[in-house]
Each structure stands twice: as structure tokens, then as C-alpha cells.
Amino acid sequence: MNPILEQCELRKTEITYHQAMNSKHDEDEQQRRQWGTRAWATLSAVRTRSPLIQCITNFVSMDLMANTLLSAGASPAMLHSVEELPDFTPNADALCINVGTLSPAWLPAMKFASELAVKAGKPWVLDPVAAGASKFRMMACLELMNLKPTVVRGNGSEIIALSKASLDSSMGVDSGHESVDAVEAAKSLAHSSGAIVAVSGAVDIVTDGKRVIGARNGVAMMQKITATGCSVTALIAAFLAVDQLHALEATASALSIFGIAGEMGMDVAKGPASLRTHLIDSLYGLDEAAIISRIRISSL
Numbered sequence: 001m002n003p004i005l006e007q008c009e010l011r012k013t014e015i016t017y018h019q020a021m022n023s024k025h026d027e028d029e030q031q032r033r034q035w036g037t038r039a040w041a042t043l044s045a046v047r048t049r050s051p052l053i054q055c056i057t058n059f060v061s062m063d064l065m066a067n068t069l070l071s072a073g074a075s076p077a078m079l080h081s082v083e084e085l086p087d088f089t090p091n092a093d094a095l096c097i098n099v100g101t102l103s104p105a106w107l108p109a110m111k112f113a114s115e116l117a118v119k120a121g122k123p124w125v126l127d128p129v130a131a132g133a134s135k136f137r138m139m140a141c142l143e144l145m146n147l148k149p150t151v152v153r154g155n156g157s158e159i160i161a162l163s164k165a166s167l168d169s170s171m172g173v174d175s176g177h178e179s180v181d182a183v184e185a186a187k188s189l190a191h192s193s194g195a196i197v198a199v200s201g202a203v204d205i206v207t208d209g210k211r212v213i214g215a216r217n218g219v220a221m222m223q224k225i226t227a228t229g230c231s232v233t234a235l236i237a238a239f240l241a242v243d244q245l246h247a248l249e250a251t252a253s254a255l256s257i258f259g260i261a262g263e264m265g266m267d268v269a270k271g272p273a274s275l276r277t278h279l280i281d282s283l284y285g286l287d288e289a290a291i292i293s294r295i296r297i298s299s300l
């Protein structure tokens with residue numbers, strides 16, 4: 001080819017490539033802003049409607065979980081006595097069940113409450129804390145999975161253990177896996193259970209078994225505060241309470257909002273103890289501009 005023509009062809013290819021990259025960037029940016037608008041709308045609905053969230057949760061998490069729900073605008077209630085459930089659970093807007101400090105005495109209440117929630121058409125969320133730590137805990141988590149949770153949220157190790165129903169008794173409540181290593185396990189668990197599955201970590205993964213969404217907000221220091229995982233699970237329940245028909249989107253939004261609050265808290269925190277306080281303050285004060293500018297959700 002004539003060298004001048006060749007140069008022209010090369011230049012044309014270059015321009016087409018840059019145009020394609022620019023339009024991909026514009027599309028990503030548009031998608032990011034749409035997620036921001038959705039997350040803000042859902043948080044606003046929680047603030048306006050103040051959904052009642054019943055939590056049957058571990059002793060470690062009760063305080064942070066209740067304060068997370070309050071600062072997001074929801075109304076937490078830590079009720080777990082079997083005698084109270086028939087009156088209370090059907091009237092709650094969503095239920096959060098967490099097996100962190102599981103004992104045989106509590107399991108019947110967890111199962112009964114989830115059955116009542118399903119019967120009343122209310123969403124419920126399972127946090128399978130340390131699912132692989134013991135046979136008793138794994139059996140309990142599998143039984144609860146059979147009771148149709150709307151969402152299950154765990155860390156990488158928990159979701160991998162649960163999806164294979166396999167024990168790893170060297171693991172406690174902290175994850176030994178990256179969340180991205182649990183994508184296939186999460187998809188398989190979503191397929192087999194019909195639940196939306198969320199895996200928290202540096203990237204929060206949310207899947208219905210087909211779509212996989214990644215939410216990249218948050219800071220690593222959040223792992224150094226006990227019960228942040230438990231608390232974000234409860235926040236997911238609050239988001240589901242006001243947007244039950246879009247469980248995948250509500251779950252990704254709750255994870256991002258909590259992550260953004262962590263990022264903003266980290267701007268002023270000196271370590272885990274002060275981050276705990278500043279995270280709650282930031283969640284309480286979050287506004288639309290901060291969400292739109294900081295949200296990092298995309299398809300994987």
C-alpha cells in the first residue's frame with residue numbers, strides 16, 4: 001500500500017479505537033450514576049418509611065447492628081423469644097437472622113421466625129457466620145437455607161463452605177478467602193437456593209446465579225471492627241424492606257452505601273475504634289452528592 005494511504009488507515013483505526021473507548025467510558029459512567037441514583041432513592045425510602053427490622057443476631061453484633069439500622073433511618077428490634085414471634089414477626093417489615101453465637105436454644109426461634117416471615121410475604125436475610133466451623137453450625141445454616149431466605153450475605157470463606165456444605169474448622173468468623181475467589185460458589189449457591197447471594201470483601205459480590213454485580217466501596221479497616229459484616233447484612237434487610245421486588249439491586253445498594261460510609265468515616269478516623277463511630281455518623285449524614293460521586297458498582 002502507498003505509505004501515505006497506510007498512514008491514513010492507521011490513523012483511522014486509532015480514531016475508531018479512541019471513540020470506542022470513550023463511548024465505553026461514557027456508558028460505564030452512566031451506569032455508575034444510575035446505580036447512585038437508585039442507591040440514594042432506596043436510602044431515602046428507608047429514611048422516610050423507617051421500616052421495622054427484626055434481628056435475631058449474635059451477642060457481639062447487637063449494639064453495632066441496631067445503631068447501623070438507626071443511623072440509616074430504620075427501626076431495629078432484637079427479639080428472639082419463640083413466644084413472641086407469632087405476634088411480632090408478621091408485622092416486621094423484614095427479618096435478619098445471624099448464627100454468630102448459635103446455640104440449640106436459639107435455632108428453633110430462627111427457623112420459626114423465617115417461616116413466619118415467608119408466610120407474611122416479608123423478606124428475610126441470612127448471615128451464615130462461620131458456617132464451616134462445626135457440623136452443628138453447618139447443619140443449622142443448611143436448614144435455614146431451605147427456609148427460603150431472600151438474601152444470604154457472608155464473607156468469602158462462609159459462602160464457599162456453605163455452597164459445598166463442607167467444614168473448615170480452622171476458620172472462625174473472619175474470612176481466609178478473597179470475595180472474588182467465591183464468585184462461582186456464590187453463583188452455585190444462588191442457583192441451588194433461589195436466594196440472592198452476597199459475598200463481602202474488597203469487592204462486594206452480588207449474584208442471582210446469572211447476573212454478577214461488583215460493588216467496590218469500603219475500606220480494609222472495616223474488617224478490623226467486629227460486626228461490620230453482621231451490620232451490613234441487617235442494612236440489606238432494611239433496603240429489602242422498602243424495595244422487595246428488586247432484591248439484587250437493593251442488596252448491592254446497601255453494600256455500597258455502607259462502604260461509602262466507611263470511606264467517609266476513614267477520612268477522619270485514627271483507627272478501628274474511631275472508624276466505628278465515624279462510620280455510623282457518616283451513614284447518618286450521607287447525602288445524594290456523596291453517593292453519586294463515590295458509588296462504584298458495575299457488572300462483573
Ligand SMILES: Nc1ncnc2c1ncn2[C@@H]1O[C@H](COP(=O)(O)OP(=O)(O)O)[C@@H](O)[C@H]1O
Nearest residue numbers: 155175200201202218219220222223228229232
Ligand atoms: N479489603 C476491603 N476493602 C474494602 N472494604 C472491605 C474490605 N474487607 C471488608 N470490607 C467491608 O467490610 C464490611 C464487612 O465485610 P467482611 O469483613 O467481609 O464481613 P465479615 O465481618 O462477615 O467477615 C463490608 O461492608 C465489606 O464491604
Ligand SMILES: Cc1ncsc1CCOP(=O)(O)O
Nearest residue numbers: 058060100173227228229230
Ligand atoms: C467475633 C464473633 N464471634 C461470634 S459472632 C462474632 C461477630 C462476627 O461479626 P462479623 O461477622 O460481622 O465480623
Ligand SMILES: [Mg+2]
Nearest residue numbers: 129155229230
Ligand atoms: Mg460475618
